[in-house]
Amino acid sequence: MPDAPHIPELLAPAGTPDKLATALRYGADAVYLGGPDLSLRAKAAGFDIPALKDACTCAHTFGARVYYTLNILPRESGLHGVRERLEALNDLDPAASPHALIVADPGVVRLAQRIAPRYPLHLSTQANTSNSEALAFWADQGVARVNLARELTGPDIAAMAAAGREHGVEVECFVHGAQCLAISGRCLLGAAINRRSANLGLCTQPCRFEYAVRESIDLEEKTRPGHTTWRAACADGFGALFAPEDLCLVHHLGWFGRVGVAALKIEGRMRSEQAIAQTVDAYRAALDGLCDGRMPGQAVMDELRHAAARPLGTGFFCETPRLLYDPEASPFIRRPMAGKIIAPAGDHRWSVAVKGRWDTAAAIDILVPGLQRPRLAPGDYALENAAGERITLAHSGMDAVLVCDHPDLSAGFFLRLA
Known part of the structure; x- marks a missing residue:
């Protein structure tokens, strides 16, 4: 009987508590998040220490892992803040702690090993690890996992995965999301412009x-x-003259498993909660399909098209880049999100946050994890406003009540116009 395929960890972004819960609910094995600073993302996509403890507790209930980003490339004046953050992380109760720290700067690596040595270190793609000797160097420094440079081709990644096994260090790759014109994200364009x-x-x-x-x-x-x-x-x-298409390697997940890549990472701590739900659900379904020997089907790619904000392509992975989806040229019709179920409201009622223009004359798909999409036809449901009055139209930003008796409705699920 053939061995079961290696299924890499699915690592998803968690910029806020709501995005964290969404990524976990839709099937992430692990999430990455940062503090209000020091992590290369805006303050709006960060967790202070109390929120971090809650996030870790939440992830543990799903059996998922949390990786905390400290991948800033600090100047001398920033080292004090790094030291203080590491001390705060080291003081956390292990039951409400991240599973690893994501770092990029050699100085931060050194400080982390001195101040918070209990945390495994994962090296960010910002470190631009592009060859086996660099991988060996970081292994010698005690790094447990390396996120490879985004500029590598498939053969490069396979060689690095083999080198990682030789040196006892895991390798991780981005497979979906924004790409960067700078080397592994080391960009000075923003510094020059503003x-x-x-x-x-x-x-x-x-x-x-x-x-x-x-x-x-x-x-x-x-x-x-x-x-x-x-x-x-x-x-x-x-x-947007400088913006490349987003990366999409969903058709190559089996290859990543065969060469021994430990984790597949989705970019997007600043993306919307609904985009994270759709993207994570698609990749979870594709990875689960590998267990049954199935390649990602049309439903997986369609889900990624629904979530796409830009064209999707293979980036540097393929020797000849492939454009997989261009929103401006494709006949595919992207369906907007209608709302998110917040909580049960009794008597077949559900409080919902409206995410877009919602006309009750339209059918609605429930985004059930596992890429299941049961449909509510017009007449199968109704909407009420906060005063309990029936309405036929709701707009983004409204709170409403969904009146419907359906077994697949659940708090945290998204609803999309069909």
């Missing part, structure tokens, strides 16, 4: 800003006449 350095946790993603293009522009490099390096054309005069 004095907010990505490497100090202040990234404003100026690569996603829209810039004016007065005319269509074809950039041609001087020594390569006839070869277009970059083309910019914006119908309304502005466009």
Whole structure:
């Protein structure tokens, strides 16, 4: 009988307590989160120490792991804050503690080993680990897992996974989400434009800003006449000129398992809660399918299209990059989210947070974990406002009550227009 396939850990973003609960509910094996600073994400995507303890307790009830990010590349003036955070982490009760720390800077590695030695260290992609000798170096420093550079091809990753086994260190890879024009995210564009350095946790993603293009522009490099390096054309005069498509490697999950990659990481602590629900659910279903020898089907890819904010492609993974989905060119119809079920309200009623324009003449899909999508036809449900009055239209930001008797309704599930 053949051995069961190796199924890598599914590692999802958790920028807020609600996003944490969503990632866990929809099937993440582990989540990564940070504090209000020191973790390369905005304060809005962070947990202070009391919130961190609650997050860890919540994750433990799901049997999931929590990895805490300290992947800032600090300047001298920032070291005091790093020391204080490590001391606070070291004082946490093990029952409400992260399972590992995600770090990038050699100085932070050294401080973590001195101040909070009980935590395994996972090396961030910010460290740009691109070869086996670098992997061996970090293994020598006591690092337990390395998130490889995002610029690597499939053969590069396979070689690094083999090197990791030789040196006793796990390797982890990003498989979905935003890509960066800088080397492994080490970007100075924000620092140059608005004095907010990505490497100090202040990234404003100026690569996603829209810039004016007065005319269509074809950039041609001087020594390569006839070869277009970059083309910019914006119908309304502005466009996100520097933004690459999002990474999507869902069709290669079996390959990652075969080469021995320990964890597959989804980018997105700043993304919406509904995007996290759909993305995590799709990857969980795809990974579970590997156990039965099934490749990701159309339902998986459709779910990722629903969640996509930008085109999806294979990035550097394939020698010849593949564009998998372009929202502007595809006939696929993305369905907007209608709402999220907050809690039962008695008598077949559920309090819901409305996420978009919701007309009760539309059918609704319940996003049940496991990529199940039972449908509520018009007439199978009703909406009420806070005063208990029946309404036929709700708008984003409203609190409403869903009146429906269906066995698949549950707190925390999302509802999408069908």
